[in-house]
Amino acid sequence: SAGTSWHAARIAQFxxxxxxxxxxxxxxxxxxxxxxxxxxxxxxxxxxxxxxxxADTLEALRLINSYNISTVAITNVASSSIVRxxxxxxxxxxxxxxxxxxxxxxxxxxxxxxxxxxxxxLERKTITVEAMYAAEEQLCIAAEVxxxxxxxxxxxIIQDLAPEYMRYNHFIFLGRHISYPFALEAxxxxxxxxxxxxxCYPAGELKHGPIALVDEHTPVVIFSVLxxxxxxxxxxxxxxxxxxxxxxxxFAFEGQDELIxxxxxxxxxx
Numbered sequence: 001s002a003g004t005s006w007h008a009a010r011i012a013q014f015x016x017x018x019x020x021x022x023x024x025x026x027x028x029x030x031x032x033x034x035x036x037x038x039x040x041x042x043x044x045x046x047x048x049x050x051x052x053x054x055a056d057t058l059e060a061l062r063l064i065n066s067y068n069i070s071t072v073a074i075t076n077v078a079s080s081s082i083v084r085x086x087x088x089x090x091x092x093x094x095x096x097x098x099x100x101x102x103x104x105x106x107x108x109x110x111x112x113x114x115x116x117x118x119x120x121x122l123e124r125k126t127i128t129v130e131a132m133y134a135a136e137e138q139l140c141i142a143a144e145v146x147x148x149x150x151x152x153x154x155x156x157i158i159q160d161l162a163p164e165y166m167r168y169n170h171f172i173f174l175g176r177h178i179s180y181p182f183a184l185e186a187x188x189x190x191x192x193x194x195x196x197x198x199x200c201y202p203a204g205e206l207k208h209g210p211i212a213l214v215d216e217h218t219p220v221v222i223f224s225v226l227x228x229x230x231x232x233x234x235x236x237x238x239x240x241x242x243x244x245x246x247x248x249x250x251f252a253f254e255g256q257d258e259l260i261x262x263x264x265x266x267x268x269x270x
Contacts, residue, residue, distance in 0.1 A: 002029050002056055004102040004188065005048040005109060010181035012048075012113035020121045029056035032063075039067040047073045048113075050097065050105040052080020061085055074112055076105050090116065101192040106185060107146075111139050149269055161265060165219065166194075168247075172213060172220045173200035174237060176230050179223040186221065203237045214244040224252045224259060231256060238262050 016024040052075035073086035083089045092108040118135040121127040175183030187200035250263040260266045
């Protein structure tokens with residue numbers, strides 16, 4: 001995978017390892033092509049591509065195919081080269097991507113990979129049929145939460161926040177565990193759409209160098225997690241930012257009041 005698809009795959013690694021209990025590795029296609037390849041017979045390679053024509057991903061697929069190893073494509077274009085050359089495919093059915101930045105595709109990649117992880121777990125009897133139905137229900141609920149959250153904040157973003165944040169020239173994004181690749185994707189979106197410089201780090205690395213960049217002129221965006229232990233760690237990072245007089249933007253969950261109260265701007269997800 002590459003770009004946004006790589007971020008979706010990195011989030012999906014958590015799905016496959018936590019739900020299926022299968023060790024999973026994620027490769028950038030542009031790097032994979034030039035690294036030593038050690039074929040493993042009991043592996044399957046999933047190619048994630050919005051267009052199905054990403055040159056690096058296609059080359060990686062052709063290399064894997066030359067070893068007769070199972071491959072499956074997840075893409076938005078059913079007539080694409082990757083679909084024709086992979087062993088099987090799952091269509092994302094996101095519809096045409098109108099914006100330059102991949103938005104619908106990223107969301108549907110996550111939904112597809114989450115469903116696939118649960119379906120594989122069901123086949124391996126790692127989860128029950130009831131858990132599979134619950135996972136499908138959760139995907140529908142997630143879509144509703146997403147739409148409701150956008151509606152809740154849209155007017156405030158347009159009226160107040162967008163005019164305020166357009167004056168900043170640099171942003172730092174932080175995440176932990178499953179929210180780190182999500183923060184990578186958010187940072188990429190800011191670059192692609194706003195042409196503003198942004199850099200993303202795993203939150204645990206903040207004190208190992210990036211903290212030197214934190215000041216009142218560089219907003220730090222933190223994506224929280226639901227796990228309580230990891231949440232406490234993120235709180236510690238937020239304290240580090242505030243100690244440097246940093247401007248803090250947080251995406252938190254309901255009930256994470258300590259993090260929300262520290263933020264200059266907070267988006268609270270139900």
